[in-house]
Amino acid sequence: xxxxxxxxxxxxxxxxxxxxxxxxxxxxxxxxxxxxxxxxxxxxxxxxxxxxxxxxxxxxxxxxxxxxxxxxxxxxxxxxxxxxxxxxxxxxxxxxxxxxxxxxxxxxxxxxxxxxxxxxxxxxxxxxxxxxxxxxxxxxxxxxxxxxxxxxxxxxxxxxxxxxxxxxxxxxxxxxxxxxxxxxxxxxxxxxxxxxxxxxxxxxxxxxxxxxxxxxxxxxxxxxxxxxxxxxxxxxxxxxxxxxxxxxxxxxxxxxxxxxxxxxxxxxxxxxxxxxxxxxxxxxxxxxxxxxxxxxxxxxxxxxxxxxxxxxxxxxxxxxxxxxxxxxxxxxxxxxxxxxxxxxxxxxxxxxxxxxxxxxxxxxxxxxxxxxxxxxxxxxxxxxxxxxxxxxxxxxxxxxxxx
Ligand SMILES: Nc1ncnc2c1ncn2[C@@H]1O[C@H](COP(=O)(O)OP(=O)(O)OP(=O)(O)O)[C@@H](O)[C@H]1O
Numbered sequence: 001x002x003x004x005x006x007x008x009x010x011x012x013x014x015x016x017x018x019x020x021x022x023x024x025x026x027x028x029x030x031x032x033x034x035x036x037x038x039x040x041x042x043x044x045x046x047x048x049x050x051x052x053x054x055x056x057x058x059x060x061x062x063x064x065x066x067x068x069x070x071x072x073x074x075x076x077x078x079x080x081x082x083x084x085x086x087x088x089x090x091x092x093x094x095x096x097x098x099x100x101x102x103x104x105x106x107x108x109x110x111x112x113x114x115x116x117x118x119x120x121x122x123x124x125x126x127x128x129x130x131x132x133x134x135x136x137x138x139x140x141x142x143x144x145x146x147x148x149x150x151x152x153x154x155x156x157x158x159x160x161x162x163x164x165x166x167x168x169x170x171x172x173x174x175x176x177x178x179x180x181x182x183x184x185x186x187x188x189x190x191x192x193x194x195x196x197x198x199x200x201x202x203x204x205x206x207x208x209x210x211x212x213x214x215x216x217x218x219x220x221x222x223x224x225x226x227x228x229x230x231x232x233x234x235x236x237x238x239x240x241x242x243x244x245x246x247x248x249x250x251x252x253x254x255x256x257x258x259x260x261x262x263x264x265x266x267x268x269x270x271x272x273x274x275x276x277x278x279x280x281x282x283x284x285x286x287x288x289x290x291x292x293x294x295x296x297x298x299x300x301x302x303x304x305x306x307x308x309x310x311x312x313x314x315x316x317x318x319x320x321x322x323x324x325x326x327x328x329x330x331x332x333x334x335x336x337x338x339x340x341x342x343x344x345x346x347x348x349x350x351x352x353x354x355x356x357x358x359x360x361x362x363x364x365x366x367x368x369x370x371x372x373x374x375x376x377x378x379x380x381x382x383x384x385x386x387x388x389x390x391x392x393x394x395x396x397x398x399x400x401x402x403x
Contacts (some may be wrong), residue, residue, distance in 0.1 A: 007067030048079025056087035069105015142400035155382030219282030228329030272325025298336025378381025
């Protein structure tokens with residue numbers, strides 16, 4: 001099978017180039033594999049352009065040994081999904097693209113989900129970082145990836161066409177998207193990871209005005225909600241055979257949907273069931289983690305004090321995602337305190353669904369941001385975003401990862 005090697009020399013701590021020279025290329029050589037091409041990317045967009053034009057010239061299936069974080073993987077997948085097929089890509093049957101991932105980025109959410117590290121020290125070892133590559137060399141079948149396709153629709157009667165974003169890890173709105181949006185704006189003035197902290201502080205007290213709808217999981221016929229006590233999925237109480245769609249009214253604090261992953265950083269298990277097997281024949285699904293302030297029994301109205309008090313709670317709840325995903329079992333006491341368990345309402349709504357729609361209120365600028373694997377998109381005023389999961393139709397097409 002043709003093999004391409006692509007790595008991003010500037011991602012993470014900037015050591016991909018050295019790691020490929022010292023470990024990846026020698027390991028491929030010792031296995032008798034000569035890559036068709038080796039690309040060290042020179043700019044954002046380069047990896048996507050390179051892979052797309054290679055596939056227009058050479059018939060697949062292909063393996064790509066990819067040294068990057070989630071952003072460069074996203075770039076390749078989005079470029080191939082959105083570029084109309086030309087050349088060999090148009091004339092040959094759809095060819096599968098399987099990735100041997102070498103984690104070189106900052107968060108490496110997909111890799112950390114597929115290969116949960118035993119510890120921070122483990123994650124830094126060459127042996128850990130070569131696990132997907134070794135799986136490729138051992139030649140088992142690659143695991144298919146589900147994609148999340150987010151369509152950003154303009155208002156009805158607008159002249160602009162809808163746009164689509166493709167993600168393999170996360171599609172989000174509310175706090176997560178706002179932090180990524182603002183941290184990008186701070187990139188020039190605030191160095192390093194400090195800009196994420198600053199962006200989080202700017203957004204933690206915001207409540208996002210929007211209405212959302214959750215779509216049923218195709219094979220299950222309903223939206224499902226996770227019960228942390230039984231550790232099982234159950235039909236969402238508002239999702240019935242007669243009306244399986246669930247309307248979720250705002251305001252929202254947090255709205256994150258994931259595919260393929262249970263974590264967004266090695267220890268941040270935001271969707272703790274994200275790697276568990278779905279029931280046979282349920283069709284493509286995604287998980288959504290929602291926090292809405294008005295579920296808190298102590299919130300009586302939207303005021304500055306209420307937002308400040310709720311900010312403390314959401315920080316504590318999201319912090320619990322680092323405790324092996326404990327946030328999904330947290331409940332409110334009658335006075336609004338957040339408890340690890342109990343009989344009160346769940347703080348986090350953790351659902352599995354067949355997609356979602358998000359319609360921001362016109363007046364709330366920050367509710368218009370959508371994050372697709374780190375890229376920030378802005379919903380037009382009067383428009384909405386619709387996100388659905390898509391899985392490869394067979395084992396000869398789509399994207400996959402060696403695990
Ligand atoms: N040579 C390059 N110079 C500048 N930017 C690049 C280059 N190659 C790729 N990029 C861009 O760098 C961005 C970040 O890369 P990537 O996601 O791989 O690393 P990261 O952000 O450190 O990791 P993670 O996404 O895991 O946190 C991507 O959007 C990609 O398009």
